[in-house]
Amino acid sequence: MKFYNVGASGNAYKVRILLALLRVPHEVVLLDLAKREHKTPEFLHLNPRGEVPVIEDAGAVVWDSGACLVYLARKHGGDQWLPIAPAPMAEVMQWLSLAASEIQFGLQYARRGLMQKRWTAGTLEQGHAISRVALGALEQRLASHEWLALDHPTIGDVACFPYVETASESGIALDSYPRIKAWLARCLALRF
Amino acid sequence: MKFYNVGASGNAYKVRILLALLRVPHEVVLLDLAKREHKTPEFLHLNPRGEVPVIEDAGAVVWDSGACLVYLARKHGGDQWLPIAPAPMAEVMQWLSLAASEIQFGLQYARRGLMQKRWTAGTLEQGHAISRVALGALEQRLASHEWLALDHPTIGDVACFPYVETASESGIALDSYPRIKAWLARCLALRF
Numbered sequence: 420m421k422f423y424n425v426g427a428s429g430n431a432y433k434v435r436i437l438l439a440l441l442r443v444p445h446e447v448v449l450l451d452l453a454k455r456e457h458k459t460p461e462f463l464h465l466n467p468r469g470e471v472p473v474i475e476d477a478g479a480v481v482w483d484s485g486a487c488l489v490y491l492a493r494k495h496g497g498d499q500w501l502p503i504a505p506a507p508m509a510e511v512m513q514w515l516s517l518a519a520s521e522i523q524f525g526l527q528y529a530r531r532g533l534m535q536k537r538w539t540a541g542t543l544e545q546g547h548a549i550s551r552v553a554l555g556a557l558e559q560r561l562a563s564h565e566w567l568a569l570d571h572p573t574i575g576d577v578a579c580f581p582y583v584e585t586a587s588e589s590g591i592a593l594d595s596y597p598r599i600k601a602w603l604a605r606c607l608a609l610r611f
Numbered sequence: 612m613k614f615y616n617v618g619a620s621g622n623a624y625k626v627r628i629l630l631a632l633l634r635v636p637h638e639v640v641l642l643d644l645a646k647r648e649h650k651t652p653e654f655l656h657l658n659p660r661g662e663v664p665v666i667e668d669a670g671a672v673v674w675d676s677g678a679c680l681v682y683l684a685r686k687h688g689g690d691q692w693l694p695i696a697p698a699p700m701a702e703v704m705q706w707l708s709l710a711a712s713e714i715q716f717g718l719q720y721a722r723r724g725l726m727q728k729r730w731t732a733g734t735l736e737q738g739h740a741i742s743r744v745a746l747g748a749l750e751q752r753l754a755s756h757e758w759l760a761l762d763h764p765t766i767g768d769v770a771c772f773p774y775v776e777t778a779s780e781s782g783i784a785l786d787s788y789p790r791i792k793a794w795l796a797r798c799l800a801l802r803f
Contacts, residue, residue: 467748468713479698483708490701503695506671509682515704516675519711521660524732540716540741541733549732556659 420445420476423465425452427534429527429581430484431472433518436577437488439611441495485515488574500574510568514575517553518582525550526582529589547591554596557583561598565605572609580606612637612668615657617644619726621719621773622676623664625710628769629680631803633687677707680766692766702760706767709745710774717742718774721781739783746788749775753790757797764801772798 422438422445424431438445450456450471458469466473466482474481474490481490492501502508529546532538540546557579560567568575584603586593593600614630614637616623630637642648642663650661658665658674666673666682673682684693694700721738724730732738749771752759760767776795778785785792 467751468744477698479701481698481701481705483705485708486701486704489704490697493695493700494697503685505682505686506669506673508685509671509673509678512678512681512707513673513675516677516707516711519708520715523712524716539733540737541731545732552660559659 420474421448422446423448423450423462423471423473423475425450425457425471428471429530429585430470430523432581433484433577434472434474434487434491436580436611437491437496437500437574440577440609441491441500443491443495483519485519485578488515488578492574496574499571500577502569502573507569511573511575514567514573515578517556518575518578521549521553521556522579522582525553526586526589526591529591530582530585533588533590543590546589550586550589550591553579554583554586554591554593554599557602558596558598561602565602567602572606576602576606612666613640614638615640615642615654615663615665615667617642617649617663620663621722621777622662622715624773625676625769626664626666626679626683628772628803629683629688629692629766632769632801633683633692635683635687675711677711677770680707680770684766688766691763692769694761694765699761703765703767706759706765707770709748710767710770713741713745713748714771714774717745718778718781718783721783722774722777725780725782735782738781742778742781742783745771746775746778746783746785746791749794750788750790753794757794759794764798768794768798 424447463469465480472484472487474487481487489501501511524540525546528540529543532543566572566576567579616639655661657672664676664679666679673679681693693703716732717738720732721735721742724735758764758768759771
């Protein structure tokens, strides 16, 4: 299995976490963003978005971090990380969707903007407002549960973890989200 | 099954399409946005995002359009609409993610902005730039395939369809995307 990565990507970090948790042997292909290796015709053929992560495995090419998590969970994770019964699978999917929408265009966006001084989808304040929708949903869930979906860790937790863990780099303090802080500690205790 | 809907939501339209395709009996609960029925404590308890669609069925509550599609496909769609083998499932998931990210914050955002004169995540031009990432990914895939994932319709097509179909309401002409236009016609021919 080839895993295309760059150093600072939280989206690729999701995949790194699950590869570690499931102990999946793989080869890392590190792309050089400065050389725009993520925008070559060859790479755009693998992923039309021109982004990491991408996985190549046994003839399959998977782009998008959520799709990579689904692939690895179904192939190597048994039923724990992504169950296939309708209600539990949908519960996990809710958090994959939140990671792809409000977390991506809120927390990830604000972090990238602050790091790169580049604003392509609104101001920092707008990014923070979107972030707070995501953080509110997490805090509400975690008020009565230990994990985002079901009663054990799933790829829903893995998908939401990276950009919530780096919330301070997005300019957001988590002091008013005590349940999220406790959940981050539980995630880290999984030792990936 | 209860299906919470509002009139103009493309995200709820995804669920309406799959309910029709799979002929799932259901009761529609129509929320009045003017009365802010999507922001009541009762509704926020069902969905912390305060949005439609939401499904309530046999004790399960599912928020998020992608998660609702997963729930319905797994419960009523057999293996066609969402296969469970790793590679095909990941292929479908790629398009669910695109629908939750670039389609949502590009096409949906621009359409809502133009309809409601409300801009909460950047300008129209920024929304269009994000939209074009999504449309480029679709056009590239459809250059050599009839459907977004696999060789038959899946919930990946259902998830991407609504806001691509209404691209003109987002201020985007599809004339330079001939494969997408042909795919929209194939989707409509499914007669939902």
